[in-house]
Structures are given as C-alpha cells and as structure tokens.
Amino acid sequence: MHIQFLGTSAGRPTKSRNVTSAAFVHSEPSNGFWLFDAGEGTQQQMFGTKLKLNKLDKIFISHLHGDHIYGLPGLLSSRSYFDGAGPLVMYGPPGLRAFIDGVFLHSGTYLEYELTITEIGPGVIMDDGQYKVTANELVHRLPSYGYRIEESEQSGHLDLEQLRRRGVEPGPEYGKLKRGENVILPSGELIRSTDVVGPPIPGRIVTILGDTCPCDNAVELAKNADLLVHEATFESGMEEKALAYGHSTVRQAAQIAAKAGAKQLALTHFSSRYDDEAVAELIADGQQLFPNMLAAYDYLEVPVPRTSV
Template identity: 65%
Template sequence: MQLMFLGTSAGRPTRSRNVTSIALSLPEPQCGFWLFDVGEGTQHRMLGSKLKLNKLERIFITHLHGDHIYGLPGLLSSRGYFEGAGPLTIYGPQGLRAYLDSIFNLTGVHLGYELHVVEITEGEIIADDRFVVEAAELQHRLPSFGFRITERPLSGQLNLKRLAELGVPAGPLFGKLKRGEDVTLACGTTVTASDVVGKPHPGRVVTILGDTRPCENAVRLACNADLLVHEATFAGGLEEKAAAYGHSTFTQAAEIARDAGAKRLVVTHFSSRYDDEEVAELANGVKGIFEQIEPAVEMAEINVPRLPLTNS
C-alpha cells in the first residue's frame, strides 16, 4: 500500500502546492487505487504520476469545502475517456449527490460508466474481502469525516513439508486448508488447517482525516494505526486561530498521534503562509511530542509496508 499526496495546501493552491487530494494505491493483485478528496487540479497532478483513471475504484470525500471537491466533476468527466473505466463509487457527506447532479445536469455531462454516490453517516461504510472502512464525524465548520481503512489479515503460509508428511496432494485441498478449512483425505485422515498453515498476517491500518479541530473521533479512528494522515494548517501557538476556523496546529496533530498510539504521522493541509522549509521546521519542532512525524510532500509516495510474515 502506498499514499501519494496530489495536493497539500489549505484553502487555495500555491506555486508549489496544489489543494487537497490523496491517492491510496492498493496492493497486488488488484493494483487499483482510491482517492481521498479531489481538490481543483487533481487530475492535472495525476498526469505526472503512474495513476490512471481507469484504475480508480473508489473516491472518499471528507467534506464539501471547495478546496476538497472542486476538482471532482472534471475528474469524473475525464474518466469516461479511459478505456476499461468500470463502475465507480463515491462516498461523502450529505449534499454530495445534489452537488454532482446540479453540475452534470447544467453541463450535459455523459459519463459512460456507472457512478454510485453514497452519502455516509458514522460507522462501517465498506466491508469486502479486502478491506473494512469506517467513517466518523470530526469537528469542522461543515460536516467533515475521517476514514479508517483496515486491511483484512492475510492467511498464513502453507507448511509444504508438513503437507508432504501428511500425504496431502497438491491442488484444491491446498486452497481449502489455506482458507482455514479442515480437509479429509481419501484414506480417511482428517488434516486440520491449523496444523499446516502459519499464523495469519495482520492487515495494515491507514487513517485519513478530513479538516478538523482536535476531537475524540480523531483519536478513535487513529488508534494503533500504521499510518495517520492529519491536517496541520497552523503552527503551534496558533491554537485559538485554528479553532476559530475548525483546524488543527502541528502541535495538536502530534498530540492526536501520540494519544492514539499511531505508529507514524504524516501531516498535510498547510496554510499558504508557510513555505516548504518552514513546514519542515514546524514538523521537526513537535518531534518531542511524537517522534515519527513527517510533512507530506507534493507528489511524494509514502509506503506502508507489511511486517514480515511469521509462521507457526
């Protein structure tokens, strides 16, 4: 799993930063990706990346402020020009469907693929064979959501030596055992999956939050996450200003990561008053609160690796 930051600026673009969008590339064999927010210019940023719109599977909109959604209609329209663009589902706050319907009706857009818009509430919004995605409302000037993406565990590796000792023939029985099913051989011997399959490999957890003041749901969504993405619009010491606009400071983002027990924190959504050097200094300045903090960099990829498999 990898994250690419297609925009890291708050409110408006700058010469070096676009407005908010994050791509989450999924592991093999799917190799698709999800988008979290689609600020103006997102599809232009994608042209300089390996991301292709026909591989886009889902879009998550944290809230309806323009710097998070003004690029959405154009990107959806462009996706129709890509061969193999299948159905697409968008998840976001109430009002998202009316926003898109109004633009598409007024401009006569024909997408050429199925588009599903799901206006979310708090709780589990996706549960498939790969991932569980949970949403919770944060504290901002508009309804704003955060998302916790939990990868389902991978089954352990087969113990080929033990399978040979037990006389299990290669083929469909291997698949059943790997899925955790006990099997009975032609001779009548029952082979239990736990005897020939290693321990499951825990999935990764990535938490991506929309704009927010510090709040309990931010900590809950980020609990023990492998990676937390949290906004840091203002420098520490500007907490009163941040609260007035529904945002957080670098200090507050570090405190959320610490309180949640997250393993790693990437901050983004920087005020245009700070250049890249100042952003780096602000992040370094709160390492006493949370050591594993780093600022997001435009178009940079951040890998979320698996821990090595451990077999029983």
C-alpha cells in the same frame, strides 16, 4: 498498499503543492485505488503518477470546501474517456449529490459509466469483505468526516518445509489448506490445516482525516492505525487561529497520533505561508511529541507494510 499524495496544500495551491487529494493504492486483487478528496487540478496531478482513472473505483470526500471538491467535475467527466472504466461509488457528506448533479446539469455533462453517490453519516459505510470503512464526524466549519480503513486479516503462512517432508506437492492442496480445509493424501494421511498454517496475519489500518480541530472522534478513528494522515495547517502557537478556522497545528496532530497509539503519522494540508524549509522546522518541532512523523509533499508515496507475526 500505500498512500500517494496528490495535493498537500491548504486552501489554495502553491508553486510546489496542489490542493488536497490522496490516493489509497491497494494492489490486490484489482491493482486499483481509491481517492480521498479531489481539490482543483487533481486529475492533472495524476499525470505525474502511475494512477489511471479506469482503476479508480471509489472516492471518499471529507467535506465540501472547494479545496477538497473543485476537482471532482472534471475528473469524473474525464473518466468516461478511459477504456474499462466500470462503476464508480462516491461517498461524502450531505450536499455532495446536489453539487455534482448541479454541475452536470448546467454543463451538459454525461458519464459513460454508472456513478453512485452515497451521502454518509457516522458508522460503517462500506464492507466488501476485504476492507471495512468507518466514517465519523470531525470538528470544522462545515460538516467534515474522517475515514478509518480496516483490512481483513489474512491467512497465515504455509509451513512449506513440513509440507515437503510429508509429501504434499505444490498445487490445489495448498490453497485448500490456506482456506482452513483439511487435506487427505492418496496414502490416506490426514493433513490438518491448523498444523501447517501459521497464525493469521493482522489486517492493516489506515486513517485519513478531513479538516478538523482536535477532537475525540479523531482519536477513535486513528486508534492503533498503522498510518494516520492528519491535517497540520498551522504551526505551534497558532492554536487560537486554528480553532477559529476549524484546523489543527502540527503539535495538535502529533498529540492525536500519540493518544490514538498510531504507528506512523503523515502530515498534510499545510498553509501556503510555509515553504519547504518552514515545513521541515514544523516537523522537527512536532517530532518531539511523536517521533515517527513525516511531512507529506505532492507525489510522496508512503507504504503501509504488514505487521510481522
């Protein structure tokens, strides 16, 4: 599991940064990915990655500002040309359906796959047994949402040495034991799953926030997250301007991560006024409050490792 950033600039693209988009890549079981926001040029950015549109099955939109959605019409249309592109579900705030329907109506666009658009409110918006996604409102000039992705806990590791000693050969019995089922050997010996399977492995938590001022819902969505992706449009000292435009400074993002108990913070959505050198200085400043912080840049991949047990 990892996050790959496709655009990390705020408002408009620069020579080195495209506007907002990030892919949540989950290699199991489908080797697929989800997209969070799709600013102008997102599908073009994907040519520099291993991501393929026929592996995309969900899109989550934070809000309807152009730098987060103007790439959607072209991306959705192009997906029709990919073999094996199955149904696609898109989540976002009210107004998303009208935007897509209007563009497709007036451009004569027809999709070769089923597209479902779900306009969301606060709460759990999906749970497929492997991942649960919770959305909540943030504070911005338009209705803006953050998303919390929670992975289900995984079965513990098999005690292979004990199984070998007890004469259990690799095969279907291993799967049964992993699923919590007991196994009776041909000799009549009972192998209890609880004796040979370790404790469950906690699921990972990834929080991806849309544009926002600091708020309680941001902290709640990011609580104990393994990775928090937070906007950082402005530098410290520009809190008044950040508030006026519905954004956050680097230090404010660091404070949210610290309050939430997040393990790692990836900052994105940097104002075009900052070049790479300036961004590095902003990060150094923010690390005084939250050391495990990094600046996202286009094509960066941030892994989300499992917690050791």
